[in-house]
Amino acid sequence: MKIRNALFCIAGSAMLVLGAIGAFLPVLPTTPLVLGAALCFATGSPRTYRWLTKTRFFGPMIRNYKEGTGVPARTKAYALMSLWGMLVLSMFFSRNALLALLLFTVGICVTIHILRLKGCAKAQVEEDARDTLQEYPSEEIGS
Numbered sequence: 001m002k003i004r005n006a007l008f009c010i011a012g013s014a015m016l017v018l019g020a021i022g023a024f025l026p027v028l029p030t031t032p033l034v035l036g037a038a039l040c041f042a043t044g045s046p047r048t049y050r051w052l053t054k055t056r057f058f059g060p061m062i063r064n065y066k067e068g069t070g071v072p073a074r075t076k077a078y079a080l081m082s083l084w085g086m087l088v089l090s091m092f093f094s095r096n097a098l099l100a101l102l103l104f105t106v107g108i109c110v111t112i113h114i115l116r117l118k119g120c121a122k123a124q125v126e127e128d129a130r131d132t133l134q135e136y137p138s139e140e141i142g143s
Helices: 003-022 030-044 046-054 059-067 073-094 097-116 122-135
Strands: none
Touching: 003 030, 003 046, 030 046, 030 059, 046 059, 073 097
């Protein structure tokens, strides 16, 4: 393996781990990290990229982004609640007016971005996940 490919794989692995943590910790942005990991793996290890796009949790997220199918309303609502919950806690514990203003500004910008994302029905995302599982049976994922 070339050094360049190894570096892409290391970067992709780090982003994927952070993205997975971000699924449970609202401070880390899951989707951009997973998309970055997919890009790194597509360049450094096509086999790992294929595996990642076939996973039940991350696969639909990557495909929805590539195909531009949108984000379910429930996901947007969860993202906004998590975002503002963590921002308010950060503002409260920092007790710094300048930092609170900065966090509020970032929160407004991220909220506008999330609200402008194209929406889709939750049923569409679930259908995409079922299609993935049918198209790529589990015994093929490891090959």
